Each structure stands twice: as C-alpha cells, then as structure tokens.
Amino acid sequence: MKPFGLAEPASLKDAIAMIGDADSGVRPIAGGSALMLMMKPGILQPETLVSLRGIEPRYSSIETAGDGGLFIGAMTTLRRMELSADVARHAPVVTQALRRLSNVRVRNIATLGGHLAHGDPHLDLPPVLIALRAKVHIAGRDGERQIDVEDLFRSYLETSLDSGELITGVTVPAQGNRKSAYIKHTTRSADDWPALGLAVSFSLDGDVLRDVRAAIGAATDIPQRLKSVETALEGKRAADALQGAGDAAAAEAQVHSDARGSAAYKRELIRVFTGRVIRKAMESAAGGTI
Numbered sequence: 001m002k003p004f005g006l007a008e009p010a011s012l013k014d015a016i017a018m019i020g021d022a023d024s025g026v027r028p029i030a031g032g033s034a035l036m037l038m039m040k041p042g043i044l045q046p047e048t049l050v051s052l053r054g055i056e057p058r059y060s061s062i063e064t065a066g067d068g069g070l071f072i073g074a075m076t077t078l079r080r081m082e083l084s085a086d087v088a089r090h091a092p093v094v095t096q097a098l099r100r101l102s103n104v105r106v107r108n109i110a111t112l113g114g115h116l117a118h119g120d121p122h123l124d125l126p127p128v129l130i131a132l133r134a135k136v137h138i139a140g141r142d143g144e145r146q147i148d149v150e151d152l153f154r155s156y157l158e159t160s161l162d163s164g165e166l167i168t169g170v171t172v173p174a175q176g177n178r179k180s181a182y183i184k185h186t187t188r189s190a191d192d193w194p195a196l197g198l199a200v201s202f203s204l205d206g207d208v209l210r211d212v213r214a215a216i217g218a219a220t221d222i223p224q225r226l227k228s229v230e231t232a233l234e235g236k237r238a239a240d241a242l243q244g245a246g247d248a249a250a251a252e253a254q255v256h257s258d259a260r261g262s263a264a265y266k267r268e269l270i271r272v273f274t275g276r277v278i279r280k281a282m283e284s285a286a287g288g289t290i
C-alpha cells in the first residue's frame, strides 16, 4: 500500500477544514473497513487520511427524542447500534438487519457514516433507512444540510456528497405504530453480502395498508424506493395485493447479473420476497421486527 499521512482532528470543524476537494488527495476515514480494502490494491491512493475518531462525542452517540425519533451520530459503530436498547425499541427493524450484517468483527469497527458514504449498493442498511424515511445530516464548509437517504446514492460507489462534505448523522423519525420489516437474501452464508435486500414500512388502518414505503438494495445499481410497490399496496388489504406488489417490484427494479446470480434469478427473488417482506411486516410488532 502506498504510504499516507494521518491527521487526527479533535472537532468536526477541523476535520472539514482538512478535507479539501475531491482531487486533493485527502480523504476521511471512519472505521476503515471499506476504505482499507480499496487502498490495499491501489484503487484509492490518498496522500492523507483524516480520521474522524476524535471528533466530538455527539457524533458517536444515539439520542432519542420525546416522540421516539432517533438521531444516530455518523461515528456510531454498527455494533453499538445493534446493541442499543433505544434502537431496538424505536426502530427494531434496524436491530434485526444489523444482526445479519457481516460479522461482529466488521460491526465493531464499521460506522454508520462510513457505511452510507461508501455508496456500495449491496449494503444492508440503506433500504431499511429509506423505508423508515430516515434523513442524512451532512456538514461542509458552506454549512449543514439534510437529505432523504434515497437521495444520497447517485451510482455505483458514488454519492451526492459534495467535495469536503461529511456525513454527521442520521435521523430516523418516530415510527409510532408503523409496521416494518427487512428481508436479506444471500446466495452464500447467512451473513454474507445480500443478493437482494427488501424493506417495507406502512401504517395499518384496520387491515388496509396506508402510507407505504418500499425500498430495494443489492440487486439494483443503487438502493432505491420501489414506488410501484408503494402504489400497488396503498389503500389495499395485504392479502389482496401481495401478488400485484411482487409483479410490480419485479417489473420496476433494474437488475443485473453478477456473482450472486443472473438478472432473471434476481427478478424472481424480487417477485417472491416482496410478498414475504410484506407478510413479515404484518406479523411484526409496531415499529418493525426483531
């Protein structure tokens, strides 16, 4: 690996000041689990890494609002999220997804901010966070902004972060009595990268689905909403709409063949697992499944 310098700022403000334009050769590092894999073969060759480990503790913490909404700092490790009683109480579908995300060694060092900024479409949390209507907090030299999680992803490994911007955290709005679920389908071991990730969230009005959010990851170029599924389910009884939702998802998702299966195979997975994830959410406690 090419030698590099390491800067360890003690504040977010200093970190932002150190990170220049995209071609400056300076790059942030959080857990390093994804970055190091790209530096070892020389795909990325930064001259300086700016470690975010020393920035203010707020960015490694999980805060709960009175209504059950969550703020999760960007430097919070995935393991800390997995073990958080607040996350389990207010967004149990996140806890459930984390338990099968890689292994505990990776979860111990990987952070939420690095997870999202990496921009790999195969990540587990983006579809879950999209279904929960979460927002990404971003800070840069020009100030702070918030965007919906689905607006973070532009293309393979490319995000909408501007040069010098950092993710500072994620807010998950209060879920109330909404039901949510995530299904990860792997073609190798259970905790492998998913071949397909599907998440849904909705309210129930009697047995009618309302305010539906559906999202897909892994099988598509970027994690994204499945708007045709949302439309197919909205205002319907789940039992009447499962087939149509699966067909709509398989038709909408732009899938490609890769090492985890052919496009035709993944399309069939999407058709079948769309019904399953909706059923799983129907059976879940309010806020999701553990």
Ligand SMILES: Cc1cc2nc3c(=O)[nH]c(=O)nc-3n(C[C@H](O)[C@H](O)[C@H](O)COP(=O)(O)OP(=O)(O)OC[C@H]3O[C@@H](n4cnc5c(N)ncnc54)[C@H](O)[C@@H]3O)c2cc1C
Residues within 6 Å of the ligand: 027, 028, 029, 030, 031, 032, 033, 034, 035, 036, 037, 052, 074, 100, 101, 102, 103, 106, 109, 110, 111, 112, 113, 114, 115, 116, 117, 118, 122, 123, 124, 125, 161, 165, 166, 167, 168, 191, 192, 193, 194
């Ligand atoms: C063996 C292995 C198996 C894995 N399996 C899975 C899996 O099954 N499912 C899954 O979802 N994921 C999986 N992962 C991926 C893992 O989730 C990511 O590597 C991890 O979340 C990245 O977080 P990090 O803190 O280590 O990021 P880093 O490696 O430190 O950074 C990743 C990228 O984000 C940038 N960055 C970091 N923090 C910020 C920030 N706050 N703001 C802006 N940019 C930032 C860095 O410059 C870099 O480009 C696996 C990883 C490994 C190594």
